[in-house]
Amino acid sequence: MNAKLTMAFMLFFSMVFAQPKDGYWDNIRTTNETIALGAGKKKIIKTADFPVGTTEVVYRISILDDNQKITSSLVSLLKAIPDPTGITQGSAGAIFLATTITGDDKCKYAVFANEKEALDYEKSSVIKNACAVQNEPINKETKLLSQKSKCLNGNQNLWFVFESENWIMNQKIVFEVVPWIDYKFKNGWTGTTKKELFEDIENNEIYKSINQKDKALGYFIEIFTLNYSYNNYKEILPVEKAKVFSDVMDNSLKKSGLVKAYLDEIRSEVKAFLIAKEYEKGMLLLENEIIQKGRATDLDYGLQGDFYLITKQYIRAEAAIRKAISMNSANIEHQLRLAHVYLFTNKVSNAKEIHKKYRSNNVSSSKSWSQATKEDFENFKKNGLPTSDFKKILRILEL
Numbered sequence: 001m002n003a004k005l006t007m008a009f010m011l012f013f014s015m016v017f018a019q020p021k022d023g024y025w026d027n028i029r030t031t032n033e034t035i036a037l038g039a040g041k042k043k044i045i046k047t048a049d050f051p052v053g054t055t056e057v058v059y060r061i062s063i064l065d066d067n068q069k070i071t072s073s074l075v076s077l078l079k080a081i082p083d084p085t086g087i088t089q090g091s092a093g094a095i096f097l098a099t100t101i102t103g104d105d106k107c108k109y110a111v112f113a114n115e116k117e118a119l120d121y122e123k124s125s126v127i128k129n130a131c132a133v134q135n136e137p138i139n140k141e142t143k144l145l146s147q148k149s150k151c152l153n154g155n156q157n158l159w160f161v162f163e164s165e166n167w168i169m170n171q172k173i174v175f176e177v178v179p180w181i182d183y184k185f186k187n188g189w190t191g192t193t194k195k196e197l198f199e200d201i202e203n204n205e206i207y208k209s210i211n212q213k214d215k216a217l218g219y220f221i222e223i224f225t226l227n228y229s230y231n232n233y234k235e236i237l238p239v240e241k242a243k244v245f246s247d248v249m250d251n252s253l254k255k256s257g258l259v260k261a262y263l264d265e266i267r268s269e270v271k272a273f274l275i276a277k278e279y280e281k282g283m284l285l286l287e288n289e290i291i292q293k294g295r296a297t298d299l300d301y302g303l304q305g306d307f308y309l310i311t312k313q314y315i316r317a318e319a320a321i322r323k324a325i326s327m328n329s330a331n332i333e334h335q336l337r338l339a340h341v342y343l344f345t346n347k348v349s350n351a352k353e354i355h356k357k358y359r360s361n362n363v364s365s366s367k368s369w370s371q372a373t374k375e376d377f378e379n380f381k382k383n384g385l386p387t388s389d390f391k392k393i394l395r396i397l398e399l
Contacts, residue, residue, distance in 0.1 A: 023180055024183075025179075026051055026054075026181050029049060029051050029179060030048060031059075034172060039164060039170055041164055042163045042164075044119065046157055050179045051186075052187070052229070053186035054180065054181060055152070055180060056146045056152070057179045058177070059160075061173060061174075062139075062175075063140065063172070064105075064174060105166050106138055107138065107162050108162075109160055110134070110161050112159045113155045115159055121161050132145065132149065154192060187228075188229050188231055194225070197224065198217065201220060206246060206249045216258055219251075220252040227248070228244075267290070267300070270282045270290075271303070305317045305321040310379075314344055321341060336358070336369065336373065338354060339354040343389050343390075373394075374394070377394075
């Protein structure tokens with residue numbers, strides 16, 4: 001085939017099979033070797049490392065007489081035609097264009113996904129676990145291996161074993177391999193690697209506390225794989241991973257609309273810790289998952305005030321309660337908390353003023369100020385807080 005005819009075919013296939021590109025032929029990490037193969041001998045050739053995101057490879061084998069030459073390199077031909085995306089018409093065009101005149105000598109070959117099996121075949125001539133085999137002697141071959149092939153199953157290399165069919169003369173083989181990089185998988189995220197990420201996510205504390213896990217997981221994987229390649233993920237240190245996962249999960253909750261449901265679950269858990277007298281756990285959870293992340297409402301600061309009161313951290317309790325009041329002054333339950341702080345810090349007169357002001361109100365639709373005060377006093381008694389001034393407050397409530 002002369003140069004003009006070759007160019008005509010290339011132009012024809014480019015026009016007929018043109019389609020939006022989903023990737024590209026990698027012209028840097030190709031295999032391009034001229035092999036001297038002794039008469040009746042075998043030889044192993046390892047391909048260059050396939051880039052991350054390789055979903056298909058095209059290889060060409062050409063056996064030459066000394067005076068013959070390949071008209072064009074394989075990669076130059078492939079770059080003139082459409083992307084493969086499976087064994088399509090575009091790929092058929094690639095195979096057709098890449099097949100050129102070769103010599104009369106012939107060889108057989110087998111392809112292996114690991115070096116050990118290739119070495120075993122070279123020594124024994126017994127083919128085991130080859131992912132592609134050409135038992136009929138050929139003097140030229142151009143083929144495409146896709147992800148459907150056993151050869152491309154996350155392997156970084158392939159091993160080709162060539163066997164000469166000329167038992168008298170040496171052969172010269174031109175061997176070329178060009179990988180196709182799919183943009184969707186260039187960052188290394190395949191079904192297998194995403195499964196690995198999912199197994200890691202299952203151990204994340206935030207993920208464990210979410211009810212609608214499937215919805216949150218979908219957004220997590222989408223955001224994570226968009227911002228981190230698989231190699232980045234594998235290089236994250238364990239001490240860094242918790243922070244990275246937490247940040248991505250936060251974004252996933254926002255994007256999925258699950259923030260409120262998640263926070264309500266956290267608040268329920270925090271209240272359960274308060275009731276169970278596991279104060280340290282409850283305070284840390286409230287602080288780390290709600291307050292530090294800027295998600296706190298007045299109710300959260302009020303709850304924080306409860307923890308500080310019950311653990312006799314009165315200065316901190318007052319700061320948290322005043323924060324709650326500044327956010328929602330209409331919630332008089334915060335005023336009751338503030339009255340408790342005054343009572344425990346020798347500001348009984350201030351506490352009395354608050355009780356006088358709000359004693360005729362309800363703190364909720366079903367609980368009066370007086371009832372809420374008495375329940376709090378009972379709880380304080382059980383937890384060893386000072387009770388000497390309780391009677392002074394109860395007398396005001398009975399007026």
